Amino acid sequence: MDLKIIEELLETIRNRKQFPKEGSYTNKLFNKGENGLVKKLGEENAELIKAFLVENDERMASEAADYLYHIIVALEYRGVPFEDVLNILRQRHA
Numbered sequence: 001m002d003l004k005i006i007e008e009l010l011e012t013i014r015n016r017k018q019f020p021k022e023g024s025y026t027n028k029l030f031n032k033g034e035n036g037l038v039k040k041l042g043e044e045n046a047e048l049i050k051a052f053l054v055e056n057d058e059r060m061a062s063e064a065a066d067y068l069y070h071i072i073v074a075l076e077y078r079g080v081p082f083e084d085v086l087n088i089l090r091q092r093h094a
């Protein structure tokens with residue numbers, strides 16, 4: 001499985017943080033601030049749960065992608081490197 005998309009997404013999100021781009025949804029999220037971002041995370045979480053419970057596999061995959069993206073943006077907002085998340089998974093798996 002090719003996970004390069006995660007690296008590319010991470011690079012783009014970091015680029016948006018450093019060089020905000022007009023019309024960027026990522027910058028819209030960054031500009032929401034802490035409370036707005038936390039609210040958004042809650043909404044995306046709820047949408048994933050709804051897809052899990054009452055929707056189909058395709059909707060669940062789509063909502064999981066949305067949620068993962070929002071999680072990465074929230075981590076970047078706080079300056080927590082996504083690499084740290086991967087390292088924790090790696091350690092647990094060892």
Ligand SMILES: N=c1c2ncn([C@@H]3O[C@H](COP(=O)(O)OP(=O)(O)OP(=O)(O)O)[C@@H](O)[C@H]3O)c2ncn1[C@@H]1O[C@H](COP(=O)(O)O)[C@@H](O)[C@H]1O
Binds near residue numbers: 026
């Ligand atoms: N992976 C994503 C991604 N996943 C989800 N989303 C957005 O997340 C939103 C989730 O939908 P919602 O209905 O919850 O939110 P909304 O009503 O659109 O917006 P809100 O005002 O509620 O925040 C949608 O608008 C999606 O477009 C994403 N937006 C951007 N990316 C990636 O981020 C990169 C940079 O995008 P920009 O920052 O827009 O240039 C892109 O190349 C994409 O790869």
